Amino acid sequence: MEGPTKRFGNKPQIAFFDFACCEGCQLSVLQLEERLLDILELVDVVTWREAMSEYSNDYDIAFCEGSITREQDIERVREIREQAAILVTLGSCASGGCHNDLKNQWEMDEMLALVYGDQAEHFDTIPSRPITAVVEVDYKIYGCPVSLAEFVTVVKRILTGQSYEPPNQPVCVECKLNDHLCVLEKGEVCLGPVTRGGCDAICTGFGDACQGCRGLMDAANVGAMLKALTREQAHAIVRKVVERYGFTQDDIETKLRIYNNWPELNLEEIAANDD
Amino acid sequence: MTTDARIHVHHVTRVEGHGDIIAEIADGVLKQARFAIVEAPRFFEGFLRGQLYSDVTHVASRICGICACSHKCAALKATEVALDVTISPQTDLLRRLCFHGEVLSSHLLHIYFLAAPDFLGLPSVMPLIAGAPDLVKRAMRLKNIGYDLAALVAGRHTHPIAMAVGGFTFVHDPKDMLAMRERLVDIREDLTASVELFATVELPDFERPTEYVSLKHPDRYAFYDGDVFSSDGHRLPVRRYREAVTEHVVPHSTAKHARWNRPEYMVGALARFNNNYEQLHPAAQAVAERLGMDPPVHNPFAITVAQLIECVHCVEDAIELIDEVVGRGIDPAQQQVEVRPRAGQGVGAVEAPRGILFHEYEYDEDGRCLSANHVIPTAQNLANLEADMREFVPHIAGESTDRITHLLEMLVRAYDPCISCSAHMVRLPHG
16 A cells, blocks of 8 residues: 655644444544543544534544445545545455445345335445445555554554555464464364454454454465365365364355455355465 | 424434434424434344354444444344353353443443533533543543453453353453452442532433333343333233334334333333332442432433443442352353254343343254344334423423524433444334
């Protein structure tokens, strides 16, 4: 990602915006406590609907979370892009894709009828997509939710005019460095081998599988994972392991889809180029 | 006397999610007063279909960043009923402990960051950072002890990691529990200061008795478990929740409203306070007395005060729960029971910070989700909030339009609406 060169003479003006999401990423920011107060000495927060009644359309840096799921939200995020010198996406919904995109497996009319019944005509919905699919973004922070350490790092980079490249190594690297027990060894599907790290493998540290919340890393070798882990594709050398665990391609595909359904996940296509 | 006023607050600030206030007075008569949900719908009930039971509970917490543990636990409980899983008493204790963390963090976020600026005549807490830094730091300490307590049990508050169908995916360390106990003891001082701050607050003078709905448990102030209970005297097991929560279409709203015995009911901190006052910790009852809260309280603005009283309860009960957990010892063998997929259907209910929350799931024999239904506290409160608005507006019609607008915003904020959650409240009953 090309680093923005803008340097701020006075205190930069910050705005927070949310689209379709749980708002957990902006709430996580509040957990910074004293560090948040330090940051607030360096910037002026001028717009944050969830926390403030003050409002200004004059801002330099916009933090945006959530998925784009309505036509009107495309317009709104374009206006924010127009105003902001720097646009930062907060969390996977905005940065690369999340469970909101699961609905894209169905026709929108079908989803509306299922959830809203005879009231469906009052609602407007389009296939869900991350903000990065709609406008150019200067900084991306992945995660569901974002890691606070990474948020602070990105804020420092922005304020000092440096670019930020999100981590691009598998969660497995961080898991091994932390000496966590391999979740695959427990017989559960774990997406650590293909998922972008940067989370310090927090989930496997607590014994849960990696659900892939930061999305596939750039060089994810999904094909190799299928050959190592699935009954359908397992290489002879790992057949015994696979027989023990019994993972199917469908097991892996269903789990992968949760955070990788924008654009719609096509496992065979992804795996075709890998080995 | 205001004889004509048109009020439209676009995207009310200092609430979770997007909602509009619309009120109209013409010739001194109230024409309409409503709270419209304008949040983008997210379709959880639709896209959870096909997911494996363990992934259903993972995604379910993502309905809301504030009440993530409540959604997770409601989903876990429903799924455990469906798969016929019985958790250990140890897991039960730990989940109850986790709830206190969530209630603390959510209530204190609302009390200090969303509601308090109204009582202090400020647009937000931002001016207080320079003007009253000690108060802001206290607010952050209080809120964060809630997050940290939930994280102690579940690995993280938003979103919980280690809570799984059948138990926990790691073994808790009693040393961490005891360190948290010390912090909880120390935080009493901050809570006392909060109580004294609220003792100086004058709530708008307004009362409207309504039906109060909450969980009720025979042995304790209900957050994690209990029956569905109405102050009008009805009690139902959770699996029969559809008899209690009847959703109906109202012509002025795109959101369905909920009713039970009356045209509307209230859920949340004040409903729990009114229904279960006797089970509050004595320290919380003492605070209620200090703040002039004598149940039943019919002023919706007192929801925020009831939240503060619950915070005192949660801290005291968390200390006692930690003593119980550490005292009996944490048995690794009890952390997780075996789970086998099977076809089944189940309902789970908890008291989320904003009120009673229902999740219902149906699974096939492989443990894949066939259908999902969520009934959200904020959705259940909407009819009651609008009934309050209709009665409150004539009550304050003598005020300026600006003042009426501000008081209506305060009323909406008092309910602490969680709109991200409620945006998918309208749905087809499938049962």
